[in-house]
Amino acid sequence: MKGPAPGVEELRELLRQGRRTPSELVAEVLRRARAWEPHLGAFQELVTSPPEPQGASDGLLWGIPYALKANIAQRGHRLDCESRLLAGHVAPYDATVQSRLEGAGAVCVGRTRMDEFAMGSSGEWATSGSTANPWDPDRVPGGSSSGSAAAVGAGVLPFALGSDTGGSIRQPAAFCGCVGLKPTWGRVSRYGLVAFASSLDQIGPLTRTVRDAALVSSTLMGFDPRDATTLRDSPEKEGEDLDALLAGLERGLEGTTVGVPWDLLAGRLSEEVEIEFRRVLGEMEARGARLVELRLPLARHALAVYAVVANAEASSNLARFDGLRWGRTAAGADHRESIRRARAEGFGEEVKLRILLGTFVLSAGYHEAYYQRAQRIRRAMAREADEALGHCDVLAWPTTGETAFGRGERLDDPLHMYDSDFLTVQANLTGLPAIALPTGLSREGLPFSLQLTGRRWGEWELLRVARQVELFCDFERHRASLGPGGDAS
DSSP states (O other): OOSSOOOHHHHHHHHHTTSOOHHHHHHHHHHHHHHHHHHHOOEEEEOSSOOOOOSOTTSTTTTOEEEEETTBOOTTSBOOTTOGGGTTOBOSSOOHHHHHHHHTTOEEEEEEOOSGGGOOSSSOOOTTOOOOBTTBTTBOOOSSSHHHHHHHHTTSSSEEEEEESSSTTHHHHHHHTSEEEEOOTTSBOOTTBOOSOTTTOEEEEEESSHHHHHHHHHHHBSOBTTBTTSOSSOOSOTTOOHHHHHHHTTSOSTTOEEEEOHHHHTTTSOHHHHHHHHHHHHHHHHTTOEEEEOOOGGGGGHHHHHHHHHHHHHHHHGGGOSSSSSSOOOOOSSHHHHHHHHHHHHSOHHHHHHHHHHHHHHSTTTIIIIIIHHHHHHHHHHHHHHHHTTSOSEEEEESSSSSOOBTTSSTTOHHHHHGGGTTTHHHHHHTOOEEEEEEEEOTTSOEEEEEEEOOTTOHHHHHHHHHHHHHHHOTHHHHTTOOGGGOOO
């Protein structure tokens, strides 16, 4: 099979018709991965002896190859989160999402690179090497789910899992030209995910198409007794099965209300991104959607609030990696010195910076001034977003204010780097579901991306609107020109 890997739905049909076997699909994905890797650097590990799919052949994802981000536990495989501090650590159990995919018959073919401990916006903070953007190897793929996005965006495999704390699924999906879904916080179990910021983290899929995102996420979602934050009762209508939900994605945009916060976007978009965004909105309106302008005054503070909350939680979560309980050991005159050396030698510079910032805002005298104040604004921000979504079905704005920037361009400018998450952190702070999907290419051949945010637990309505945008944008026609090293396949 030449060219990019087909999507999940197409592969399911090939398997159903007997035109492919799971072993053949895995072999084809591994061939693509090995051809791409010298140019892409998406994987930290690829299987040598692929497992056979488990369960009955009518499993939802039976025989479909996929990859896991390096911070998601997979029994018997490395779980180092691309950090020297966890070098050599092997997961003793499977994350819930891994168990569910395996139970649905999907076949894991590898583990993807990421920014260390999921802290990064460019894919340049992995200890095993940086990842390139499949559309231009001199550009970043985004982060922290860089390897997953690059592999799916390149057409190496049909889907991969990532984690999203401040946009780490959606931002790399935008830069790499694929679909990235961050479900409602609590929709998908985080059991087996190495935490960055627990009140923000959410696992989700990166896929070729919106329908593929629906198929994969339907497998991931649901209550997990090992994660007390997961939703216990499904909000779907009683008796509504997956086929009916998928059929609902094809309902058009007639009667859909789309909220656009132009005040939030003023001066934050590149000229090309704004032109593309207005084009997409115009197409939505032409197909029956009603556009309404709304204001989200608190959302402009989202990046500052995120910096306080995320780094505070990171400081707390990473405290256990001390070289004694977890992580690499280091020689020292006493325990205090051993811990200091282990963390100094094990953590990368970006992680150290975030731990220091988080420790500062939690320290005596600053906890109330920074952390508690940020949490109050965060709660008000969630109320503001819920109220806005009481007047419209989805919120719409670009996923990023620009297309992918150059590799190495912002490594010495952290504030400029963090600003690339300006349009994605709001969904994490509010806990709302959000999806990024590609809409077209810039003059330089880099993907544009639209972000839609939906109501709490409203993934299927969000997916419906995204699916309708996907149909008129027809981004898949662009992917055919991609090949290893930028050559045509």
